[in-house]
Structure formats: structure tokens, C-alpha cells
Amino acid sequence: MSKLMSTVKVGPLEFSHRVVLAPLTRMRAEAGAIPGPLMAEYYAQRSSQGGFLIGEAAFAAANGNGYLGAPGLFEDSQIAGWKLVTDAVHAKGGKIFLQLYHAGRQSNLDVQPNGSIPVGPSAIPHDGHAYTTAGWVANTPNRELTIAEIQGLVENFRAAAKRGIAAGFDGVELHGANGYLVDQFLQDSSNKRTDIYGGPIENRSRFLLELTNALISVWGSDKVGVRIGPSGSFGGMSDSNPEALFTYVAQQLNKLNLAYLHLIEPRVLGFVDDETKVQNPVAAQLIRKYYNGTIIAAGGFDGASAEAIIQAGDADLVAFGRHFIANPDLPERIRNNWPMNDYLRDHFFGGTEVGYTDYPFYKAEALAS
Numbered sequence: 001m002s003k004l005m006s007t008v009k010v011g012p013l014e015f016s017h018r019v020v021l022a023p024l025t026r027m028r029a030e031a032g033a034i035p036g037p038l039m040a041e042y043y044a045q046r047s048s049q050g051g052f053l054i055g056e057a058a059f060a061a062a063n064g065n066g067y068l069g070a071p072g073l074f075e076d077s078q079i080a081g082w083k084l085v086t087d088a089v090h091a092k093g094g095k096i097f098l099q100l101y102h103a104g105r106q107s108n109l110d111v112q113p114n115g116s117i118p119v120g121p122s123a124i125p126h127d128g129h130a131y132t133t134a135g136w137v138a139n140t141p142n143r144e145l146t147i148a149e150i151q152g153l154v155e156n157f158r159a160a161a162k163r164g165i166a167a168g169f170d171g172v173e174l175h176g177a178n179g180y181l182v183d184q185f186l187q188d189s190s191n192k193r194t195d196i197y198g199g200p201i202e203n204r205s206r207f208l209l210e211l212t213n214a215l216i217s218v219w220g221s222d223k224v225g226v227r228i229g230p231s232g233s234f235g236g237m238s239d240s241n242p243e244a245l246f247t248y249v250a251q252q253l254n255k256l257n258l259a260y261l262h263l264i265e266p267r268v269l270g271f272v273d274d275e276t277k278v279q280n281p282v283a284a285q286l287i288r289k290y291y292n293g294t295i296i297a298a299g300g301f302d303g304a305s306a307e308a309i310i311q312a313g314d315a316d317l318v319a320f321g322r323h324f325i326a327n328p329d330l331p332e333r334i335r336n337n338w339p340m341n342d343y344l345r346d347h348f349f350g351g352t353e354v355g356y357t358d359y360p361f362y363k364a365e366a367l368a369s
Contacts, residue, residue: 004307005335007050008316010294011222011259013095013170015317016050018310019331022298022319023054023099023173023227027069027131027350033059035071035081040088041357045328049093054225054262054319055085057101057175060160061153063119064181065111066103066139067131069350073100073160079167086168097171097225097259098164100157100215104181105142105190106235108132118142119149121185121207122192126236128179131349150197153181154210161218171223172215174208177264179235182208183228186249187239201241201248209252221257225296231266231283243286250290261291262319265299284314303334322348329361338362 005017021043030036043053058073059065065072072078082098089096105120108130112118120142129136145153161172176182184190185207191198197206208226215224229237230246239245253261263284284297297306297315306318324330326343333340339362347355 002307002335003310004303004318005331008294010052010317011171013052013259014050015052015095016048017331017335018317019051019306019334020296020298020317020319021046021051021053021324022321023056023175024321024325025056025067025070025349026356027067028356029069029071030081032075032077033065033070033072034078035085037084038353038357039071039081040084043085043096044088044092045357045361046324046330047089047092047094047096048329048331051092051094051331052317053089053094053096054173055082055096055099055169057099057180058082058160059102060100061102061156062113063107063116064102064104064156066107066180067349068111068133069131073098073163073167074156076163079163082164082167082169086170090168095170097173098161098167098169099173099175099227100160100164101175102153102157102181103130104184106130106139106179107142108137109140110134110137112140119145120181121145121190121197124190124192126190128235144193147195147197150207154207154214157211158214158218161215165218171225171259172219173225173227173262174211174215175227176208177227177229177232179232179237182211183232183235183237186228186245187237187242189236189238189240201245204245205249205252208249212253212256212258216256222259224256224258225260225262226253226258227262227264229264230287232264246287247290250287254291254293258293260294260296260317261287262296262298263287263315265297265301284309285312288314303337306334325355326359327362328359329363333362
């Protein structure tokens with residue numbers, strides 16, 4: 001019997017299967033970083049009775065954006081747009097968590113308020129790119145955040161979490177991976193601070209833990225998840241001792257009775273599958289030794305490999321990205337071993353309904369043939 005397709009509890013919520021829509025930046029928000037009807041349709045298509053979705057990263061502070069077309073939740077004006085999304089998901093019987101993030105140094109002044117300089121834990125330039133009105137362009141060298149600004153960002157996340165309740169979400173996830181601001185604080189390649197937010201692992205983990213506790217103060221611990229990428233190199237990331245860093249993070253999060261810990265497996269570096277380039281990978285198999293709660297694994301899975309990691313006990317649910325983009329009915333395709341649509345990589349980021357809401361459902365495809 002398939003364990004992937006069996007019921008599971010995540011905090012107080014129960015789901016009819018363990019196939020999760022991964023948080024996927026699609027850059028289809030309307031002016032003002034507000035979700036519109038097209039985004040609502042996209043999420044509705046991927047909803048099912050008893051299914052679990054994690055929304056794409058919403059920037060929690062005005063200076064947190066790195067991509068033109070990304071949605072935000074740093075102003076009350078954005079609540080109604082997200083309510084379109086959550087209502088559409090709930091109408092199909094699904095549940096959806098809000099994901100909050102801050103791009104940090106992965107940004108360009110063109111997507112910053114008033115053309116301001118992007119921020120990060122330390123003023124360390126890197127070779128990443130932001131998406132702007134001019135397309136993909138090099139990131140603007142960032143400046144270092146002050147302690148007062150860091151504490152202000154914690155309050156920004158707390159306020160965004162409150163807006164998430166007003167928008168009808170079922171829980172909230174902190175994005176601590178993919179080389180964005182939280183990850184930049186964690187890893188010593190990007191964090192050279194000498195104050196309470198830099199140096200030892202305990203200090204570099206402080207920002208993540210403060211943000212997590214801020215979200216807990218709004219939602220309660222059992223409706224808060226945290227996403228980390230222990231072996232991710234996207235955004236110029238690396239750490240001198242990732243195993244020590246991320247096992248410490250897992251141990252600290254283990255104390256908080258979270259809804260789940262969301263782990264990006266090391267086979268995915270940025271947007272590309274390549275397990276061969278990972279040095280000393282830190283994956284769910286290791287983190288499971290330090291984290292006793294629910295684990296969601298993500299990163300290049302298909303139905304067979306998802307079943308395997310759940311059967312092994314290293315993860316409880318599996319989040320799918322590209323396959324869920326191309327197959328709005330992915331859980332049923334996996335359950336019935338139906339063939340998959342091919343994904344259109346050129347339409348992943350930004351654009352129209354093409355490569356977004358126009359992928360066929362299997363049954364509709366079969367009826368048309």
C-alpha cells in the first residue's frame with residue numbers, strides 16, 4: 001500500500017495524502033504585489049479535497065522583494081488579493097499555508113522602494129540576479145543591516161503573519177532557504193558580522209529563531225513551519241560547517257512543537273538537479289536524527305522517490321515543484337500511475353496563463369482524445 005497516498009496529520013490539520021504543492025515563485029502578481037484572479041485560478045487548479053498547498057514566497061517587508069511580479073503581504077492592501085487565493089483553495093477542499101520571506105541581498109534597486117540599496121547581514125556582493133523591468137539583471141551590491149533594522153524586520157514578519165490570518169490562510173511557513181535573507185544570516189559565507197547576529201552558530205541562527213518565535217506568537221506553534229536548505233548553493237551560499245550549523249538549527253526548532261520542518265534535499269542546487277556537485281550534503285536522513293516532528297522533503301522527487309523517502313522514515317510528506325506546475329492534478333496522477341505532462345521551463349517565472357494555468361488535467365485530456 002502506498003504510504004505517500006495515505007492520510008497524515010500536520011499540526012492540528014489532517015490531509016488525505018502526503019503530496020504537497022511546494023512554494024513556487026511564479027511572478028504573476030498584479031500591480032502593488034497583489035495576487036489577482038489568475039493566481040487564484042492557479043492555486044484552485046492544484047487544490048484537492050484534503051490536499052496541502054504552500055503558497056509562493058510573499059515578501060514581508062517593503063524592502064524584501066527580489067522579483068518583479070512577486071506577491072507581498074507587507075501592506076493591508078494586499079490582504080484581499082490573497083483572500084481570493086485562499087477562498088479558491090478552500091472551495092476545492094484544500095488547505096494552504098502562507099510562506100513569508102525577505103530576499104535580502106538577492107535584489108536590485110529597481111525592485112526596492114524608492115530605488116534604495118538592498119540589505120543583508122553583511123555587505124558582501126555576489127553574482128546573483130534579480131528580475132526587474134529590464135529582465136534578469138545583476139543584483140545591486142547590498143549594505144549591512146543595523147541591529148535596530150533587524151529587530152524591525154522581526155516586527156515586519158509578525159505583522160505579515162497577522163495579515164495572513166486576515167487573508168484566510170491555514171498556517172504560515174518561514175522561508176529560511178535558497179540564499180534569501182534568513183539563509184544569509186545562517187551561513188558564514190554571507191554573514192561576517194561580529195555582533196549578536198554573527199560569528200558562532202548560535203548567533204547566526206538567532207534571526208531565524210526570532211522570526212520563528214514571532215510567527216508562533218501570532219499563529220501558535222502547531223501552525224508554523226520552517227523551510228531550510230542545508231546543502232543549497234543558490235545565491236552564492238556556502239558554510240564552513242553545514243552539518244554543525246543545520247543540525248543545531250534542527251535541534252533548536254525541535255523544541256518549538258512546530259507544524260513541520262521543510263527540508264530541501266541536496267540533489268537540487270538552485271533550480272537545477274545535480275547531486276554530484278554537493279560537497280558533504282546535509283539531507284533529511286541526517287536531520288531526522290535531530291528533529292522528531294513532521295518533516296516535509298522537497299527537491300526533484302517523482303512518485304517513486306517520494307514513496308521511498310517516506311517509507312524510509314526520513315520524511316513524512318513530500319513537496320513537488322516542477323511536476324506540480326505541469327500537472328495540476330498531480331496527486332491523482334501519482335495515485336493512478338497516469339502519465340505526466342512535460343513542464344515548460346521558459347514559462348516558470350512571470351508571464352501570462354501560458355505555462356501557468358493552461359496545463360491539461362489528465363481526465364480532460366483523455367476525454368478530448
